[in-house]
Amino acid sequence: MRFILVVTLFTLGIYSPLKAQYTYFPQQGTISYEKTIFIKNLVKRYGAYAKDENSKQMMLSLLDRLPENHVFKKKASFSDKEVLFEHVKEDYTESVRMMMQMGVIESGIITYQNLGEKRMKSSFDLGGQSILVDDQVVDVKWKITNEYRSIAGYNCRRANGLVMDSIYVVAFYTDEIPVSAGPSSFNGLPGMILGLAVPELHYNIFATKVDLTPLSPGALDIGKKKAKAMTRKEVYDQLNAVLVGFLGEKMFNLVMAGYYL
Known part of the structure; x- marks a missing residue:
């Protein structure tokens, strides 16, 4: 009996560390x-931020033609050092296409993050121009909380963040996927962000499925872009010269935040 007890304790003592040692953390x-x-x-x-009453009424006149919301499909391909966040093209209603063409809502941003080098690239069209951003990763000041929720089958922890000095964001990340990244330009938490809400920009992003199949070669390549690469400030300054007179500064800043985040 004593022999059986010793063997049992020895087995548990050896097995438990081995089990912990070989826990699978997908990357x-x-x-x-x-x-x-x-x-x-x-x-x-946008109406509240309009530069004058005519611009405000023009924006508000669109409301009757618009849906309350629209759901876009997105996809993130990731390794331990890189993430490529892409827009999944679909057919859209006329009103949604109009909003995309006007730049009121984003029209297919591609964002690449190199986590090792802390660099990012993003590609989008705005103001009739093809834009390619090449800059440092976006800095988010996070505060992790003790709130949890389940997203796509993963236990996620809430973090509140501040980005671009004044934009408040809420993220839910999982340390079961130990890659410090997430959708769009977001990063910097101790795990993958599976849920995100940006109240000022009136959107949220939530994961619906996680597929841990290894990626094919080239899956994280943003592709060759004809546009000249610029920093976020250079893009801001160039488009500001073209659009701020038409949109006003507050509305222009809201548009740029939507494309950067």
């Missing part, structure tokens, strides 16, 4: 996201 795969933009609320904010 490669693909995450499907849904980005919900609350279009009417966003347009109301």
Whole structure:
């Protein structure tokens, strides 16, 4: 009996560390996201930020033609050092296409993050121009909380953040995927962000599926872009010269935040 007890304790003592040692922490795969933009609320904010009464009424006149919200499909391919966040093209209603063409809602941003080098690239069209950003990763000041929720089958912890000095964000990350990144330009938490809300920009992004199949070669390549690469400040300054006279400064800043984040 004593022999059996000793063997049992010895087995548990050896097995437990081995089990912990070989716990699987995925560092490669693909995450499907849904980005919900609350279009009417966003347009109301644009109206509030309009430079004059005529611009405000022009924005608010669109409300009756718009849906309350629209859900865009997104995809993130990731390794332990890189993340490529892409727009999944679909067919859109006429009103949603109009908002995309106007730049009121984003129209297919591609964002690449190199976590080792702390660099990012993003590609999008705005103001009739093809834009390529090449800059440092976006800095977010995070404060981790003790709130949890389940997203796409993963236990996620809440963090509140501040980005671009004044934009408040809420993220839910999982340390079961130990890659410090997330959708769009977001990063900097001790795990992958599977849920994100940006109240000022009236959108949220939540993962719907995580596929841990190894990536094919070239899956994280943003591709060759004809546009000249610029920093976020250079893009801001160039578009500011073209658009701020038409939009006004507050509305222009809101547009740029939507494309940077």
